[in-house]
Amino acid sequence: MKRVYIVKALSGTDIDKEVLVKGWVRTRRDSKGGFSFIELNDGSCFRNLQIIIDADLDNYQNEVLKLFPGSSIAVKGTLVKSQGGGQSVEVKANEVKVYGYCDPEEYVIGKQRVSFERLREIAHLRARTNTFGAVTRVRNKLAKATHDFFQERGFFYINTPIITASDCEGAGEMFRVSTLDLSALPKSEGRVDFSHDFFGKEAFLTVSGQLEGECYATGLGNIYTFGPTFRAENSNTSRHLAEFWMIEPEMAFADLDDDAELAEEYIKYLITLVLNECSEDMEFFNKHIDKTILETLHHVNESEFMRISYTEAIEILNKSGQQFEYDTIWGRDLQTEHERFLTEKEFKRPVIVTHYPREIKAFYMKQNDDGKTVAAMDVLVPKIGEIIGGSQREDDLQKLDARIQEQGMSLAPYWWYRDLRKFGSVPHSGFGLGFERFVQFVTGMDNIRDVIPFPRTPKSAEF
Protein backbone atom coordinates (compact mmCIF):
# COMPACT_ATOMS: atom_id res chain seq x y z
CA MET A 1 0.00 0.00 0.00
CA LYS A 2 1.31 3.40 -0.94
CA ARG A 3 1.89 5.98 1.73
CA VAL A 4 -0.04 9.25 1.46
CA TYR A 5 1.31 12.49 2.83
CA ILE A 6 -0.67 14.12 5.58
CA VAL A 7 -1.26 17.21 3.50
CA LYS A 8 -3.08 14.97 1.01
CA ALA A 9 -4.96 13.05 3.68
CA LEU A 10 -6.19 16.28 5.26
CA SER A 11 -7.51 17.50 1.92
CA GLY A 12 -10.22 14.86 2.31
CA THR A 13 -10.10 13.52 -1.23
CA ASP A 14 -9.57 9.99 0.11
CA ILE A 15 -12.51 10.14 2.49
CA ASP A 16 -13.87 6.72 3.52
CA LYS A 17 -10.91 5.03 1.88
CA GLU A 18 -8.11 3.02 3.39
CA VAL A 19 -4.92 5.10 3.77
CA LEU A 20 -1.35 4.59 4.96
CA VAL A 21 0.32 7.51 6.69
CA LYS A 22 3.73 7.80 8.31
CA GLY A 23 5.12 10.46 10.55
CA TRP A 24 6.12 11.61 14.01
CA VAL A 25 3.81 11.71 17.00
CA ARG A 26 3.18 15.23 18.26
CA THR A 27 0.89 14.33 21.15
CA ARG A 28 -1.07 11.42 22.47
CA ARG A 29 -4.24 11.73 24.52
CA ASP A 30 -5.83 8.69 26.09
CA SER A 31 -9.51 8.26 26.62
CA LYS A 32 -10.80 5.79 29.13
CA GLY A 33 -13.60 5.31 26.69
CA GLY A 34 -11.28 2.72 25.25
CA PHE A 35 -9.13 4.49 22.69
CA SER A 36 -6.36 7.05 22.21
CA PHE A 37 -5.88 10.11 20.06
CA ILE A 38 -2.59 10.69 18.35
CA GLU A 39 -1.66 13.80 16.46
CA LEU A 40 0.65 12.86 13.65
CA ASN A 41 2.86 15.22 11.67
CA ASP A 42 4.99 14.27 8.69
CA GLY A 43 6.27 17.70 7.71
CA SER A 44 4.21 17.88 4.54
CA CYS A 45 2.11 20.65 6.00
CA PHE A 46 1.61 22.62 9.16
CA ARG A 47 -1.38 20.74 10.46
CA ASN A 48 -1.38 17.38 12.22
CA LEU A 49 -3.56 14.43 11.33
CA GLN A 50 -5.60 13.04 14.20
CA ILE A 51 -5.43 9.27 14.52
CA ILE A 52 -8.02 7.32 16.52
CA ILE A 53 -6.54 4.14 17.97
CA ASP A 54 -8.92 1.67 19.53
CA ALA A 55 -7.77 -0.20 22.65
CA ASP A 56 -8.75 -3.40 20.87
CA LEU A 57 -5.68 -3.20 18.66
CA ASP A 58 -3.23 -6.00 19.43
CA ASN A 59 -0.34 -3.73 20.30
CA TYR A 60 -2.37 -1.06 22.13
CA GLN A 61 -1.19 -1.84 25.67
CA ASN A 62 2.38 -2.75 24.80
CA GLU A 63 3.18 -0.25 22.12
CA VAL A 64 0.62 2.47 21.50
CA LEU A 65 0.57 3.55 25.13
CA LYS A 66 4.34 3.99 24.95
CA LEU A 67 4.16 6.47 22.10
CA PHE A 68 5.33 9.86 23.29
CA PRO A 69 6.02 13.02 21.29
CA GLY A 70 8.77 12.38 18.79
CA SER A 71 8.02 8.69 18.20
CA SER A 72 7.85 7.58 14.58
CA ILE A 73 5.01 5.40 13.36
CA ALA A 74 3.09 4.16 10.37
CA VAL A 75 -0.69 3.98 10.52
CA LYS A 76 -2.98 2.05 8.27
CA GLY A 77 -6.61 2.96 8.64
CA THR A 78 -9.74 4.51 7.23
CA LEU A 79 -9.91 8.22 6.57
CA VAL A 80 -13.23 9.28 8.07
CA LYS A 81 -15.17 12.42 8.85
CA SER A 82 -14.21 13.51 12.36
CA GLN A 83 -16.71 13.21 15.18
CA GLY A 84 -15.00 15.90 17.18
CA GLY A 85 -14.48 19.58 16.55
CA GLY A 86 -11.13 21.01 15.57
CA GLN A 87 -10.58 18.90 12.49
CA SER A 88 -12.71 17.78 9.58
CA VAL A 89 -11.16 14.39 8.96
CA GLU A 90 -9.24 11.82 10.98
CA VAL A 91 -7.93 8.31 10.57
CA LYS A 92 -9.44 5.34 12.37
CA ALA A 93 -6.45 3.07 12.73
CA ASN A 94 -6.55 -0.60 11.84
CA GLU A 95 -2.88 -1.09 12.28
CA VAL A 96 -0.11 0.89 14.00
CA LYS A 97 3.50 0.09 13.32
CA VAL A 98 6.17 1.65 15.51
CA TYR A 99 9.44 2.60 13.85
CA GLY A 100 11.12 4.26 16.79
CA TYR A 101 10.20 5.19 20.33
CA CYS A 102 11.15 8.47 21.94
CA ASP A 103 12.01 8.72 25.62
CA PRO A 104 10.06 11.66 27.08
CA GLU A 105 12.53 12.00 29.95
CA GLU A 106 15.34 12.80 27.57
CA TYR A 107 13.61 14.31 24.57
CA VAL A 108 13.40 18.08 24.89
CA ILE A 109 10.94 18.80 22.12
CA GLY A 110 7.83 17.51 23.71
CA LYS A 111 4.68 19.40 24.43
CA GLN A 112 6.23 22.13 26.53
CA ARG A 113 7.45 25.45 25.26
CA VAL A 114 11.13 25.63 24.32
CA SER A 115 12.85 28.93 23.62
CA PHE A 116 14.45 29.65 20.23
CA GLU A 117 17.76 30.06 22.06
CA ARG A 118 17.53 26.55 23.45
CA LEU A 119 16.40 25.17 20.09
CA ARG A 120 19.53 26.62 18.48
CA GLU A 121 21.55 24.37 20.77
CA ILE A 122 19.63 21.38 19.47
CA ALA A 123 19.33 22.50 15.88
CA HIS A 124 19.41 18.90 14.69
CA LEU A 125 15.99 18.37 16.27
CA ARG A 126 14.32 21.72 15.81
CA ALA A 127 12.95 20.81 12.39
CA ARG A 128 10.33 18.87 14.35
CA THR A 129 8.75 21.97 15.83
CA ASN A 130 5.85 23.96 14.42
CA THR A 131 7.94 27.07 13.91
CA PHE A 132 10.85 25.46 12.13
CA GLY A 133 8.58 23.34 10.00
CA ALA A 134 6.81 26.50 8.90
CA VAL A 135 10.03 28.44 8.35
CA THR A 136 11.44 25.61 6.29
CA ARG A 137 8.40 25.30 4.07
CA VAL A 138 8.30 29.05 3.49
CA ARG A 139 12.01 29.17 2.79
CA ASN A 140 11.60 26.37 0.28
CA LYS A 141 8.83 28.22 -1.56
CA LEU A 142 10.93 31.38 -1.64
CA ALA A 143 13.76 29.45 -3.28
CA LYS A 144 11.42 27.94 -5.83
CA ALA A 145 9.80 31.31 -6.50
CA THR A 146 13.23 32.86 -7.02
CA HIS A 147 14.01 30.43 -9.81
CA ASP A 148 10.52 30.81 -11.28
CA PHE A 149 10.75 34.58 -11.27
CA PHE A 150 14.07 34.81 -13.06
CA GLN A 151 13.43 31.90 -15.40
CA GLU A 152 10.13 33.44 -16.50
CA ARG A 153 12.06 36.57 -17.43
CA GLY A 154 14.76 34.81 -19.41
CA PHE A 155 17.52 35.00 -16.81
CA PHE A 156 20.05 32.18 -16.80
CA TYR A 157 20.97 30.55 -13.53
CA ILE A 158 24.75 30.40 -13.23
CA ASN A 159 27.02 29.09 -10.51
CA THR A 160 29.85 31.38 -9.60
CA PRO A 161 32.87 30.04 -7.73
CA ILE A 162 32.75 29.52 -4.00
CA ILE A 163 36.52 29.57 -3.73
CA THR A 164 38.07 32.72 -5.08
CA ALA A 165 41.78 33.11 -5.57
CA SER A 166 41.62 36.85 -5.96
CA ASP A 167 41.42 38.83 -2.77
CA CYS A 168 40.03 41.76 -4.68
CA GLU A 169 36.33 41.45 -4.02
CA GLY A 170 36.65 44.07 -1.37
CA ALA A 171 33.42 43.36 0.50
CA GLY A 172 34.83 42.80 3.94
CA GLU A 173 36.68 40.12 5.85
CA MET A 174 37.13 36.80 4.08
CA PHE A 175 37.64 33.23 5.23
CA ARG A 176 40.95 31.86 4.09
CA VAL A 177 41.03 28.58 2.19
CA SER A 178 44.32 26.76 2.54
CA THR A 179 45.83 23.31 2.68
CA LEU A 180 49.05 24.54 4.25
CA ASP A 181 50.14 22.99 7.53
CA LEU A 182 49.40 25.76 10.00
CA SER A 183 52.06 24.51 12.40
CA ALA A 184 54.76 24.60 9.73
CA LEU A 185 54.03 27.42 7.31
CA PRO A 186 56.43 27.83 4.40
CA LYS A 187 58.02 31.24 4.68
CA SER A 188 59.87 33.48 2.33
CA GLU A 189 61.52 36.62 3.65
CA GLY A 190 59.55 36.32 6.86
CA ARG A 191 56.14 36.12 5.18
CA VAL A 192 54.02 33.09 4.38
CA ASP A 193 54.88 31.80 0.93
CA PHE A 194 51.54 30.98 -0.65
CA SER A 195 53.16 29.63 -3.79
CA HIS A 196 53.25 26.38 -1.83
CA ASP A 197 49.53 26.50 -1.13
CA PHE A 198 46.94 24.47 -3.05
CA PHE A 199 46.17 27.14 -5.63
CA GLY A 200 49.68 28.55 -5.72
CA LYS A 201 48.35 31.77 -4.26
CA GLU A 202 46.12 33.00 -1.48
CA ALA A 203 42.55 31.76 -1.69
CA PHE A 204 39.34 32.64 0.11
CA LEU A 205 35.65 31.83 0.31
CA THR A 206 33.60 34.13 -1.84
CA VAL A 207 31.92 37.22 -0.44
CA SER A 208 29.97 37.81 -3.64
CA GLY A 209 29.54 36.27 -7.06
CA GLN A 210 28.97 39.64 -8.64
CA LEU A 211 32.22 40.12 -10.52
CA GLU A 212 31.95 36.70 -12.12
CA GLY A 213 28.25 37.31 -12.65
CA GLU A 214 29.10 40.38 -14.70
CA CYS A 215 31.27 38.24 -16.97
CA TYR A 216 28.32 36.07 -17.88
CA ALA A 217 25.77 38.88 -18.07
CA THR A 218 27.96 40.55 -20.66
CA GLY A 219 27.70 37.44 -22.81
CA LEU A 220 24.30 35.97 -22.07
CA GLY A 221 22.37 39.11 -21.28
CA ASN A 222 20.60 38.35 -18.03
CA ILE A 223 21.87 35.96 -15.39
CA TYR A 224 21.36 35.30 -11.71
CA THR A 225 23.25 33.44 -9.06
CA PHE A 226 21.81 31.83 -5.96
CA GLY A 227 24.48 30.42 -3.75
CA PRO A 228 26.32 30.47 -0.46
CA THR A 229 28.26 33.54 0.55
CA PHE A 230 30.78 33.93 3.33
CA ARG A 231 31.74 36.89 5.47
CA ALA A 232 34.29 36.55 8.24
CA GLU A 233 33.18 39.76 9.92
CA ASN A 234 32.80 39.54 13.67
CA SER A 235 29.17 40.57 13.44
CA ASN A 236 26.96 39.65 16.36
CA THR A 237 23.49 40.75 15.41
CA SER A 238 20.13 39.22 14.61
CA ARG A 239 20.65 40.14 10.94
CA HIS A 240 24.11 38.69 10.21
CA LEU A 241 25.47 35.26 9.43
CA ALA A 242 29.00 34.17 8.55
CA GLU A 243 27.52 31.85 5.94
CA PHE A 244 24.39 32.92 4.11
CA TRP A 245 22.69 32.59 0.77
CA MET A 246 22.51 35.40 -1.69
CA ILE A 247 20.66 35.96 -4.93
CA GLU A 248 22.50 38.16 -7.37
CA PRO A 249 20.91 39.01 -10.72
CA GLU A 250 22.93 40.90 -13.29
CA MET A 251 21.48 42.48 -16.43
CA ALA A 252 23.27 43.71 -19.53
CA PHE A 253 21.89 46.83 -21.21
CA ALA A 254 20.22 47.90 -18.01
CA ASP A 255 20.54 51.05 -15.96
CA LEU A 256 19.78 51.79 -12.33
CA ASP A 257 16.07 52.35 -13.02
CA ASP A 258 15.80 48.93 -14.63
CA ASP A 259 17.62 47.52 -11.62
CA ALA A 260 15.24 49.12 -9.13
CA GLU A 261 12.26 47.98 -11.14
CA LEU A 262 13.51 44.39 -11.14
CA ALA A 263 14.12 44.50 -7.39
CA GLU A 264 10.60 45.72 -6.70
CA GLU A 265 9.00 43.16 -9.02
CA TYR A 266 11.06 40.38 -7.50
CA ILE A 267 10.14 41.22 -3.92
CA LYS A 268 6.45 41.45 -4.77
CA TYR A 269 6.60 38.20 -6.69
CA LEU A 270 8.04 36.40 -3.68
CA ILE A 271 5.50 37.87 -1.29
CA THR A 272 2.58 37.01 -3.55
CA LEU A 273 3.72 33.44 -3.90
CA VAL A 274 4.18 32.93 -0.17
CA LEU A 275 0.79 34.46 0.62
CA ASN A 276 -0.85 32.17 -1.93
CA GLU A 277 1.01 28.95 -1.33
CA CYS A 278 1.94 29.01 2.36
CA SER A 279 -1.26 30.33 3.90
CA GLU A 280 -1.35 27.90 6.83
CA ASP A 281 2.26 28.55 7.75
CA MET A 282 1.75 32.29 7.33
CA GLU A 283 -1.30 32.22 9.60
CA PHE A 284 0.87 30.59 12.23
CA PHE A 285 3.48 33.36 11.92
CA ASN A 286 0.78 35.98 12.09
CA LYS A 287 -0.69 34.43 15.22
CA HIS A 288 2.43 33.52 17.15
CA ILE A 289 5.46 35.33 15.78
CA ASP A 290 4.43 38.74 14.46
CA LYS A 291 0.79 39.78 14.67
CA THR A 292 1.20 42.34 11.90
CA ILE A 293 3.06 40.25 9.38
CA LEU A 294 0.15 39.49 7.03
CA GLU A 295 -0.99 43.08 7.09
CA THR A 296 2.56 44.25 6.40
CA LEU A 297 3.06 41.90 3.47
CA HIS A 298 -0.26 42.80 1.88
CA HIS A 299 0.57 46.45 2.35
CA VAL A 300 4.01 46.07 0.77
CA ASN A 301 2.51 44.23 -2.16
CA GLU A 302 -0.08 46.90 -2.79
CA SER A 303 2.15 49.92 -2.44
CA GLU A 304 4.58 51.31 -4.92
CA PHE A 305 8.06 51.37 -3.45
CA MET A 306 9.17 54.89 -2.59
CA ARG A 307 12.17 55.98 -4.61
CA ILE A 308 14.33 58.78 -3.34
CA SER A 309 17.90 59.84 -3.86
CA TYR A 310 20.42 59.78 -1.05
CA THR A 311 20.49 63.58 -1.18
CA GLU A 312 16.71 63.73 -0.75
CA ALA A 313 16.94 61.22 2.07
CA ILE A 314 19.40 63.44 3.94
CA GLU A 315 17.10 66.43 3.46
CA ILE A 316 14.09 64.50 4.73
CA LEU A 317 16.01 63.28 7.76
CA ASN A 318 17.25 66.77 8.54
CA LYS A 319 13.76 68.24 8.29
CA SER A 320 12.09 65.42 10.22
CA GLY A 321 12.61 66.95 13.62
CA GLN A 322 13.55 63.47 14.77
CA GLN A 323 16.46 63.15 17.19
CA PHE A 324 19.07 60.73 15.89
CA GLU A 325 22.13 59.37 17.62
CA TYR A 326 24.19 59.91 14.48
CA ASP A 327 24.13 63.19 12.56
CA THR A 328 22.79 63.23 9.05
CA ILE A 329 25.42 65.02 7.03
CA TRP A 330 25.75 64.71 3.27
CA GLY A 331 28.66 62.39 2.57
CA ARG A 332 28.16 60.10 5.52
CA ASP A 333 26.49 56.74 5.16
CA LEU A 334 22.95 56.30 6.41
CA GLN A 335 22.83 54.56 9.78
CA THR A 336 20.40 51.81 10.68
CA GLU A 337 18.30 54.29 12.66
CA HIS A 338 18.04 56.56 9.60
CA GLU A 339 17.06 53.73 7.30
CA ARG A 340 14.43 52.47 9.69
CA PHE A 341 13.01 55.96 10.12
CA LEU A 342 12.59 56.31 6.38
CA THR A 343 10.93 52.97 5.76
CA GLU A 344 8.98 52.60 9.02
CA LYS A 345 7.96 56.14 9.96
CA GLU A 346 8.32 58.55 7.05
CA PHE A 347 7.03 56.42 4.17
CA LYS A 348 5.71 53.30 5.92
CA ARG A 349 6.63 51.09 2.97
CA PRO A 350 9.77 49.85 1.23
CA VAL A 351 12.09 52.63 0.15
CA ILE A 352 14.70 52.53 -2.56
CA VAL A 353 17.47 55.01 -1.86
CA THR A 354 19.63 55.80 -4.88
CA HIS A 355 22.70 57.80 -5.90
CA TYR A 356 24.94 57.64 -2.87
CA PRO A 357 28.13 59.66 -2.48
CA ARG A 358 30.88 57.87 -4.37
CA GLU A 359 33.27 57.92 -1.41
CA ILE A 360 31.15 55.58 0.68
CA LYS A 361 30.43 53.06 -2.06
CA ALA A 362 32.34 50.33 -3.87
CA PHE A 363 34.74 50.98 -6.74
CA TYR A 364 32.68 49.17 -9.37
CA MET A 365 29.64 51.43 -9.16
CA LYS A 366 28.76 53.68 -12.10
CA GLN A 367 29.89 57.23 -11.51
CA ASN A 368 27.24 59.83 -12.16
CA ASP A 369 27.85 62.94 -14.25
CA ASP A 370 27.74 65.17 -11.16
CA GLY A 371 31.14 63.79 -10.19
CA LYS A 372 29.95 63.28 -6.63
CA THR A 373 27.57 60.35 -6.62
CA VAL A 374 27.33 56.82 -7.98
CA ALA A 375 24.36 54.93 -9.43
CA ALA A 376 23.86 52.76 -6.35
CA MET A 377 20.67 51.68 -4.66
CA ASP A 378 19.68 50.18 -1.34
CA VAL A 379 16.24 48.68 -0.87
CA LEU A 380 15.04 49.23 2.68
CA VAL A 381 12.14 47.39 4.26
CA PRO A 382 10.47 47.80 7.65
CA LYS A 383 12.07 45.91 10.57
CA ILE A 384 14.95 44.43 8.59
CA GLY A 385 16.41 47.56 7.03
CA GLU A 386 18.66 46.92 4.07
CA ILE A 387 17.52 43.84 2.21
CA ILE A 388 19.01 44.58 -1.20
CA GLY A 389 22.12 46.43 -2.24
CA GLY A 390 22.75 47.03 -5.91
CA SER A 391 24.06 49.36 -8.55
CA GLN A 392 24.64 50.12 -12.16
CA ARG A 393 28.23 49.08 -12.81
CA GLU A 394 30.96 51.34 -14.11
CA ASP A 395 31.37 50.44 -17.78
CA ASP A 396 33.94 53.08 -18.69
CA LEU A 397 37.42 51.60 -18.37
CA GLN A 398 39.16 54.91 -17.62
CA LYS A 399 36.74 55.78 -14.85
CA LEU A 400 36.91 52.26 -13.41
CA ASP A 401 40.70 52.32 -13.37
CA ALA A 402 40.72 55.70 -11.70
CA ARG A 403 38.42 54.48 -8.95
CA ILE A 404 40.45 51.33 -8.35
CA GLN A 405 43.60 53.37 -8.00
CA GLU A 406 41.94 56.04 -5.86
CA GLN A 407 41.14 53.31 -3.36
CA GLY A 408 44.81 52.35 -3.24
CA MET A 409 44.33 49.06 -5.05
CA SER A 410 46.37 47.84 -7.98
CA LEU A 411 44.91 47.21 -11.40
CA ALA A 412 46.67 43.91 -12.11
CA PRO A 413 44.40 41.48 -10.24
CA TYR A 414 41.39 43.04 -11.93
CA TRP A 415 42.67 42.30 -15.40
CA TRP A 416 39.75 40.07 -16.33
CA TYR A 417 37.15 42.36 -14.79
CA ARG A 418 38.65 45.29 -16.70
CA ASP A 419 38.56 43.28 -19.94
CA LEU A 420 34.76 43.42 -19.80
CA ARG A 421 35.10 47.19 -20.32
CA LYS A 422 37.73 46.79 -22.99
CA PHE A 423 35.80 44.47 -25.25
CA GLY A 424 32.31 45.55 -26.18
CA SER A 425 31.49 47.26 -22.91
CA VAL A 426 27.80 47.77 -22.15
CA PRO A 427 25.85 49.46 -19.41
CA HIS A 428 24.81 46.81 -16.93
CA SER A 429 23.29 46.57 -13.49
CA GLY A 430 22.55 44.13 -10.75
CA PHE A 431 21.88 43.65 -7.08
CA GLY A 432 22.29 41.24 -4.21
CA LEU A 433 19.45 40.06 -2.01
CA GLY A 434 20.21 38.35 1.28
CA PHE A 435 18.04 35.27 1.21
CA GLU A 436 17.84 34.79 4.96
CA ARG A 437 16.98 38.43 5.47
CA PHE A 438 14.12 37.95 3.08
CA VAL A 439 12.94 34.84 4.91
CA GLN A 440 13.06 36.93 8.08
CA PHE A 441 11.10 39.72 6.47
CA VAL A 442 8.37 37.39 5.24
CA THR A 443 8.01 35.25 8.36
CA GLY A 444 8.50 37.95 10.97
CA MET A 445 11.15 35.83 12.69
CA ASP A 446 13.32 38.07 14.88
CA ASN A 447 16.64 36.29 14.57
CA ILE A 448 18.34 35.38 11.30
CA ARG A 449 19.79 32.31 13.04
CA ASP A 450 16.29 30.87 13.09
CA VAL A 451 15.60 31.08 9.36
CA ILE A 452 18.55 28.97 8.19
CA PRO A 453 18.79 25.28 9.19
CA PHE A 454 22.27 25.39 10.70
CA PRO A 455 23.48 28.93 11.35
CA ARG A 456 27.15 29.82 11.32
CA THR A 457 28.06 32.83 13.43
CA PRO A 458 31.15 33.92 15.35
CA LYS A 459 32.01 31.22 17.92
CA SER A 460 29.29 28.95 16.62
CA ALA A 461 29.55 26.21 14.00
CA GLU A 462 28.02 23.19 15.71
CA PHE A 463 26.28 20.56 13.57
Next chain:
RNA sequence: UCCCCGGUAGCUCAAUGGUAGAGUGGGUGGCUGUUAACCACUAGGCUGUAGGUUCGAAUCCUACCCGGGGAGCCA
Protein backbone atom coordinates in the same frame (compact mmCIF):
# COMPACT_ATOMS: atom_id res chain seq x y z
C1' U B 1 34.89 44.51 18.28
C1' C B 2 32.03 48.02 21.72
C1' C B 3 27.70 48.98 25.19
C1' C B 4 23.70 46.75 28.06
C1' C B 5 21.08 42.37 30.08
C1' G B 6 21.08 37.32 31.47
C1' G B 7 22.92 31.97 32.98
C1' U B 8 18.54 28.53 39.14
C1' A B 9 14.68 21.36 38.14
C1' G B 10 14.34 18.07 31.40
C1' C B 11 11.89 22.91 29.62
C1' U B 12 9.89 28.23 30.84
C1' C B 13 10.72 31.21 34.87
C1' A B 14 10.37 33.09 40.47
C1' A B 15 13.31 33.69 44.89
C1' U B 16 18.36 40.27 45.74
C1' G B 17 22.36 38.37 52.22
C1' G B 18 19.36 33.79 56.37
C1' U B 19 17.01 25.88 55.22
C1' A B 20 15.86 26.89 46.85
C1' G B 21 9.84 27.59 44.65
C1' A B 22 5.98 27.57 40.71
C1' G B 23 4.20 26.25 36.03
C1' U B 24 5.11 22.75 32.50
C1' G B 25 7.09 17.95 30.92
C1' G B 26 7.81 12.70 33.41
C1' G B 27 5.72 8.71 36.89
C1' U B 28 1.22 6.76 39.58
C1' G B 29 -4.11 6.93 40.27
C1' G B 30 -8.86 9.03 38.59
C1' C B 31 -12.02 11.09 34.59
C1' U B 32 -13.36 12.26 29.64
C1' G B 33 -14.65 12.03 21.44
C1' U B 34 -10.01 14.20 23.36
C1' U B 35 -7.44 18.36 20.92
C1' A B 36 -2.04 23.52 25.12
C1' A B 37 -7.21 17.95 27.66
C1' C B 38 -8.70 17.97 32.97
C1' C B 39 -8.21 16.56 38.66
C1' A B 40 -5.10 14.42 42.74
C1' C B 41 -0.49 12.59 44.49
C1' U B 42 4.78 12.03 43.45
C1' A B 43 10.06 12.11 41.88
C1' G B 44 13.42 15.84 40.25
C1' G B 45 18.51 21.25 41.75
C1' C B 46 26.65 21.29 44.51
C1' U B 47 21.91 27.91 41.34
C1' G B 48 27.49 28.55 34.13
C1' U B 49 33.05 27.95 35.80
C1' A B 50 37.06 29.58 39.11
C1' G B 51 38.34 32.70 42.97
C1' G B 52 37.04 36.45 46.77
C1' U B 53 33.96 39.25 50.74
C1' U B 54 30.78 37.44 54.91
C1' C B 55 29.03 33.95 60.84
C1' G B 56 26.17 32.86 56.40
C1' A B 57 26.07 33.84 49.03
C1' A B 58 21.47 31.91 43.80
C1' U B 59 21.77 36.99 45.76
C1' C B 60 27.66 41.27 46.79
C1' C B 61 32.88 41.70 44.21
C1' U B 62 36.67 39.96 40.32
C1' A B 63 38.01 37.04 36.11
C1' C B 64 36.60 33.71 32.45
C1' C B 65 32.95 30.85 29.46
C1' C B 66 28.21 30.76 27.14
C1' G B 67 23.53 33.06 25.53
C1' G B 68 20.39 37.38 24.28
C1' G B 69 19.39 42.68 22.87
C1' G B 70 21.53 47.09 20.65
C1' A B 71 25.68 49.42 17.71
C1' G B 72 29.42 49.05 13.88
C1' C B 73 30.32 46.18 9.19
C1' C B 74 26.96 44.61 5.56
C1' A B 75 22.96 41.02 2.49
